Amino acid sequence: MCDSSSDSESTRHNLDPIALHDDNKSINSFNTFKTEQNNENLSLKITRTETKKSLHELGISSDIPHPDINNPPIPNPIFPEEYNLETSTGLVPVKTLESIGRTKSEPIKADIEFVTFTINDPENPHNWPMWLKWVYTFVISMFVISAAYGSSCLSGGLFTINEKYNVSTEVSTLTVSLMVLGFAVGPLIWAPLSEQIGRRPVYFISFGLYTIFNIPCALSPNIGGLLVCRFLCGVFSSSALTISGASLVDMHTDKTRGLSIAFFSFCPYSGPVIGGLVNGFISIGTKRLDIMIWVNMAFAGVMWILISLIPETYAPVILKRRAKKLRKETGNLNIMTEQEVTPQSFKEMVNECLVRPLKFVITEPVLDLVCAFVALIYALLYAFFFAYPYIFNKLYGYEDNKIGLMFIPILIGAGLAIVVTPIFEKKYATICKKRKPKPEDRLEAALIGAPMPCIALFILGATSYKHIIWVGPASAGIPFGFGMVLIYYSLNNYIIDTYAKFAASALATKVFLRSAGGAAFPLFITQMYEGLGLQWASWLLAFVSLAMMFVPFIFYKFGESARGKLCKEDYTV
Incomplete structure (x- = not known):
């Protein structure tokens, strides 16, 4: 194999059983030629790989960027760009990465070559x-x-x-x-x-x-x-x-x-x-x-x-299958993805998926507060499935078919939220062009959505009287649906940006707390309405929502300093 770290094109002519080298020929990636020598058919496999120069041209430097949220869990990766980078050859040798300053505490065999997508690769989901x-x-x-x-x-x-x-x-x-x-x-x-x-x-x-x-x-x-x-x-x-x-x-x-x-x-x-x-x-x-x-x-x-x-849309798995295919076609067992070279151990997987999310519940108050608000909104949604039947049956004698119609305003409100979210996306894109964005920039949609569940529940309580037509309590669903989607959309992005280093674990914490809230609320909502009455049951939930409403406002104003004091480390980098 020729020196893949040189600035000239790095080529390999693998002749089975004899390896040949010819750096003067122009070759294409993964071309296979058949040659006959001494009346015996031998398979000539020619592969071109990326060089130090070509990696620099692609913007790859000694600085190792933080892996994207969808990258596979690899301990201390040296080539996190592998899964979204397109190269002309589709192969990046470890030796070349080391030549530009990429190192790992546990050395990788120098003849390993990482597979990437090729330019305009049709298997790359981004190119569909x-x-x-x-x-x-x-x-x-x-x-x-x-x-x-x-x-x-x-x-x-x-x-x-x-x-x-x-x-x-x-x-x-x-x-x-x-x-x-x-x-x-x-x-x-x-x-x-x-x-x-x-x-x-x-x-x-x-x-x-x-x-x-x-x-x-x-x-x-x-x-x-x-x-x-x-x-x-x-x-x-x-x-x-x-x-x-x-x-x-x-x-x-x-x-x-x-x-x-x-x-x-x-x-x-x-x-x-x-x-x-x-x-x-x-x-x-x-x-x-x-x-x-x-x-x-x-x-x-x-x-x-x-x-x-x-x-399949997951780039690491697509590349893993490609590497397997190339190993079979070329006979080169050193063609791999970094995920294959340094797979996550069972212990690391348990830590990533179970231990760290539960640990975050105890150690990360910022995440707890944000997840608590998301969990409250999710719990209120499931609470409505049991509050509405009680309210509309008691007030109007409606059965489940007509009660189901009362949920339509929630869908209307949620649909309105979808209409306005592109506005927040454009505003965030503008911020990114002017300066480096902060996680708090993601909270603007939540500032609009946060008061809505509280308003909805106050409307529901204030209109839960027999002399008020059903449109009154049903209309509470519009602000609730509107706020619900904006809050989820905004806080979900905030969690990802705040805990970028361990985004998967942070999102797992959110899913766990959210689902726990959604499972718990239905168990006592009917009894709460029976005990407190139609008005005060809704108003009690409204006051809880009012208290939680300030969470995005507080983090929008003081989030950066709060993260510095309350987070165990800076997870954004």
Whole structure:
């Protein structure tokens, strides 16, 4: 092998069984020639690799940038650009990286060559046609809605569970809470697995199991079986809520990423609303639990098929497969990705996915406050699924079908939020052009959205009287839906930017706390409204929302100094 660190083109002519060198020939990447010598057919494999000069031209220096959030978990990587860089040859030798000052505490074999995408590589998701990216974005968004729909689909007909299994509403409410609790457990499995085998296999396995486990839910002979299967449905379907956002980041570049994530922010919160709306009519029209579950299974099954048709989007897995193919074609076993060279150990995986997120709950008050606000909004959404039936049945005698219609204003509000989020994205892009952005720059949308849940709950309490037409309490859903999406969109970005070094762990903390809140609130909301009355129950939640409303304002004003004092280290770099 010739010296790959020289500024001249680095070429290798690998002749099996004899290695030959010819630096004077112009060659193309990965060309294979057949030659005949002494009446024997020998395979001549010629490979060109990147040089010190070509890496400098691509902007690669001795400074190792922080890995992107979607990079695989590699301890102290020396080439984090591997997964989003396009080179002319597709191979970057470790020797060349070392020649520009890239070093690692544990030395890597000098003859290892890292695989990258090539220029305008069709397998690079960033190079897919824009129309195709948005088609996939729509499918992924519907996929998320499908999982969220399933979490609340039984809330529109709890009486059918009560009648079938002869249980109280407190017990039937667990069918919702346990599935949401499964959302907290599932990410511990699917997130790390997607980093090893890819998004597509995880979607196929997990959502296939989710679709199948709707069958025992529909046919369960007792309430215990239903509750266990609902929890498992939450675990299996949580892959959609856990890694779908990452799939969008895999495909979209900075120009369209913000808009796609803004659109995606609508889905985890609108899905439960649609579930309550649709199944209210099913439960009243059929009075059968199994029909609600079969409809959910049909929705999940269609989305399972569609999501399985989307190609793999995770660059590390795409490159890992390419490296395997090149090793087979060239016989060079040193062609790898950095993830293959330094794989994450089981201990490191447990730390990344379980220990550190739980540790953050104890050690990071900044993250706790932000996640607490996100968890409150998510919990309030699920609280509405049990507060609305009580309010509208008591005031107007509505059954689940008409009560489901009362959720439409929440969807309207959420849709309005999608309309305004591009404004915040453009403003953030302008800031990035003028100066280096701070995590607090992400909070402007939350400043608008934060007061909305409080306003919504005060409206709900003030209009919960028999002499006021149903439009009054139903209209509370518009500001709630509007604020809900803006808060989630803004605070999610703030968490990523604030904890960039361990963004995956910080987001896991958020998912855990959010799901815990969503699972807990339904268990006491009905009793709270019975005990405090229609007005004061809503106003109590409004006062809690009022207190939490100041979180984004405080961090917007004092966030930089607060992070310096309260965070254990500067995670933004």
